[in-house]
Amino acid sequence: MNVFICMKQVPETPSVEIQEQSGTVVRGKGKPVINPSDLYALEEGVRLKEAHGCRVSVITMGPPEAEESLREALALGIDQAYLLCDSQFDGSDTLATAYVLSRAVHKIGEPGTIICGRQSTDGSTGQVAAQLAQWLDMPFAALVNRIEEVSEDRIKLRRLDDEGYRTVEMSLPGVISVVKEINEPRLPSLRGLMQSKKAKIPVWTAADLKVDPARIGSKGSPTRISSAFFPDRTRQAELLQGAPASQVDQLIDRLRSAGAI
Amino acid sequence: MDYCLDDEHKTMRDLARRVAEEKIIPARAELDEKEEFPWQLMKELADSDMFRVFIPEEYDGLSGRTLDLCLVIEEISRACGSIAITYAASALGALPIIFFGSEEMKRKYLPGIASGQRLGAFALTEAGAGSDPSNIKTTAVRNGEGYQISGTKQFITNGGEAEVYTLVAMTDATKGSRGATAFVMEKDTPGFSFGKKEKKMGIRSSSTRELVFRDCPVPSEDVVGREGQGFIIAIRTLDRSRPGVASQALGIAQGAMEAAVDYSRQRVQYGHPVSSFQSIQHMIANMAIDIEAARSLVYTVARSMDNGDKNFAEPAAMAKVFASDMAMRVTNDAIQILGGVGYMRDYPVEKMMRDAKITQIYEGTNQVLRNNIALEVLKRKALRE
Numbered sequence: 101m102n103v104f105i106c107m108k109q110v111p112e113t114p115s116v117e118i119q120e121q122s123g124t125v126v127r128g129k130g131k132p133v134i135n136p137s138d139l140y141a142l143e144e145g146v147r148l149k150e151a152h153g154c155r156v157s158v159i160t161m162g163p164p165e166a167e168e169s170l171r172e173a174l175a176l177g178i179d180q181a182y183l184l185c186d187s188q189f190d191g192s193d194t195l196a197t198a199y200v201l202s203r204a205v206h207k208i209g210e211p212g213t214i215i216c217g218r219q220s221t222d223g224s225t226g227q228v229a230a231q232l233a234q235w236l237d238m239p240f241a242a243l244v245n246r247i248e249e250v251s252e253d254r255i256k257l258r259r260l261d262d263e264g265y266r267t268v269e270m271s272l273p274g275v276i277s278v279v280k281e282i283n284e285p286r287l288p289s290l291r292g293l294m295q296s297k298k299a300k301i302p303v304w305t306a307a308d309l310k311v312d313p314a315r316i317g318s319k320g321s322p323t324r325i326s327s328a329f330f331p332d333r334t335r336q337a338e339l340l341q342g343a344p345a346s347q348v349d350q351l352i353d354r355l356r357s358a359g360a361i
Numbered sequence: 362m363d364y365c366l367d368d369e370h371k372t373m374r375d376l377a378r379r380v381a382e383e384k385i386i387p388a389r390a391e392l393d394e395k396e397e398f399p400w401q402l403m404k405e406l407a408d409s410d411m412f413r414v415f416i417p418e419e420y421d422g423l424s425g426r427t428l429d430l431c432l433v434i435e436e437i438s439r440a441c442g443s444i445a446i447t448y449a450a451s452a453l454g455a456l457p458i459i460f461f462g463s464e465e466m467k468r469k470y471l472p473g474i475a476s477g478q479r480l481g482a483f484a485l486t487e488a489g490a491g492s493d494p495s496n497i498k499t500t501a502v503r504n505g506e507g508y509q510i511s512g513t514k515q516f517i518t519n520g521g522e523a524e525v526y527t528l529v530a531m532t533d534a535t536k537g538s539r540g541a542t543a544f545v546m547e548k549d550t551p552g553f554s555f556g557k558k559e560k561k562m563g564i565r566s567s568s569t570r571e572l573v574f575r576d577c578p579v580p581s582e583d584v585v586g587r588e589g590q591g592f593i594i595a596i597r598t599l600d601r602s603r604p605g606v607a608s609q610a611l612g613i614a615q616g617a618m619e620a621a622v623d624y625s626r627q628r629v630q631y632g633h634p635v636s637s638f639q640s641i642q643h644m645i646a647n648m649a650i651d652i653e654a655a656r657s658l659v660y661t662v663a664r665s666m667d668n669g670d671k672n673f674a675e676p677a678a679m680a681k682v683f684a685s686d687m688a689m690r691v692t693n694d695a696i697q698i699l700g701g702v703g704y705m706r707d708y709p710v711e712k713m714m715r716d717a718k719i720t721q722i723y724e725g726t727n728q729v730l731r732n733n734i735a736l737e738v739l740k741r742k743a744l745r746e
Contacts, residue, residue, distance in 0.1 A: 290410035293372050
């Protein structure tokens with residue numbers, strides 16, 4: 101079976117900056133890394149390869165620098181990497197991104213299980229996986245914390261629910277998004293790192309993917325961010341005075357007036 | 362300082378650092394406290410191919426270069442000197458096979474060590490033969506197709522945990538040092554057993570045990586090199602491994618300096634971080650100078666070995682002596698900078714000092730190595746006259 105991992109390169113979290121006007125994350129600032137959530141998707145892909153001999157590919161849409169993260173993914177044991185890179189993709193929202201990814205899945209062909217991380221640390225929408233399933237007209241299971249069984253055309257999963265988890269069966273090909281409880285991602289091996297440096301990574305443009313130009317970039321992106329800001333984290337401390345019983349009364353009053361109880 | 366490391370050097374160093382920071386640092390204090398052999402961490406090192414670093418590519422390794430091994434040992438030691446010696450002792454056990462073993466012997470033993478599935482160990486020291494290895498009493502008696510080995514080795518790192526042991530025994534006591542022969546022995550050889558695990562000052566998670574041989578049968582094909590070459594093989598092996606001990610000392614010192622610098626910036630006395638006081642700054646400067654001088658020497662020796670220089674025994678000894686004495690000075694000062702908490706086991710620096718001490722002692726005490734270095738210097742002078 102072919103397993104596809106959709107991965108994103110993001111700025112390392114402590115160094116994130118937001119562009120005031122567009123409300124989008126400033127690229128080029130901060131060290132680019134594999135989106136942390138996608139590391140679980142990659143690990144699950146490598147485990148499927150080890151357990152079932154699946155062929156695992158990783159796909160990233162991003163700037164030329166994203167090749168570095170793709171090589172890191174290869175070092176973990178992924179078989180093949182693809183970079184989707186074209187200035188026409190700039191400004192794509194989740195819908196347009198999912199569309200471009202779906203075109204790459206079609207181009208590679210014969211998809212089995214498509215695994216995405218839960219969400220990215222930059223945009224944090226968690227929408228791409230679902231939208232990808234929609235574009236591909238495939239079933240989708242979100243927040244998977246365990247793959248229980250897998251065959252050529254079915255997969256049995258455990259997914260997080262509001263009050264615990266539920267076990268579901270889904271037909272394949274299909275898309276899943278995984279949460280961090282699913283595994284503990286491995287470190288790369290030296291052999292993997294050395295081989296990954298030599299690996300050939302195809303770079304596909306809009307033309308290679310035969311995309312509809314109206315569905316990509318800013319044009320193909322219906323999302324508009326009205327505003328983005330860093331949360332105000334100022335705190336106030338207040339010391340209550342008096343006997344313990346009176347302090348408790350004061351505390352209850354304050355919590356009530358603040359609407360906390 | 363830029364040491365002109367190539368891409369492969371950097372790849373190995375950076376991955377070793379990642380493993381050290383993510384896996385070893387969180388585990389080191391408990392392993393030291395419990396004196397527990399670090400099997401889980403050996404598996405982590407194996408999974409990241411670290412045991413392939415000291416094995417040539419033909420035998421499932423990835424390098425075999427001395428500088429690569431030094432960089433990896435330095436990074437692991439920066440986190441924990443005890444994990445580093447457990448790892449490096451496997452390299453020490455493999456060295457005689459790599460440099461003196463037959464093709465068949467290499468194919469038989471090296472891939473297993475490279476994968477990390479099997480640890481190696483090197484056994485020379487005995488109760489009466491430490492600095493003076495010519496006094497070894499373990500014997501190997503010819504017996505039909507092979508040999509029977511009897512005797513006791515002492516203070517053997519990885520003893521009881523390793524699967525592949527390289528050892529030196531006397532095949533002809535009348536010939537003195539020319540009567541020694543090196544052998545490879547597997548852990549499950551009949552008659553091979555282990556004495557108690559030593560309780561040590563430092564490198565406490567590593568295993569140090571007696572090896573006891575009672576008429577252990579070893580086939581002729583497990584002789585390393587030829588009969589009678591055992592002593593020279595042992596000496597050349599230790600010459601080759603000393604930059605590794607130097608790297609261990611270097612890494613421990615680096616870790617200690619980093620801990621001291623971090624603490625000095627946080628600790629406030631008299632209204633200022635103690636790093637603002639000149640007395641502390643000079644200690645930090647001395648540490649940095651010491652460490653960089655040792656690093657320059659270690660890397661230069663390792664690189665000259667990789668370039669095929671045959672006369673590396675003396676500079677390798679210099680690197681080991683200098684780096685290990687340096688590590689004692691630096692770890693001592695690191696504790697001083699941390700003050701009272703530096704003496705407590707809740708902080709990592711007291712362990713670093715305990716771990717550093719052994720580097721002045723094993724693989725040739727610094728005193729014996731100074732004798733050797735002085736002898737070379739005097740010999741050169743005599744030859745010029």
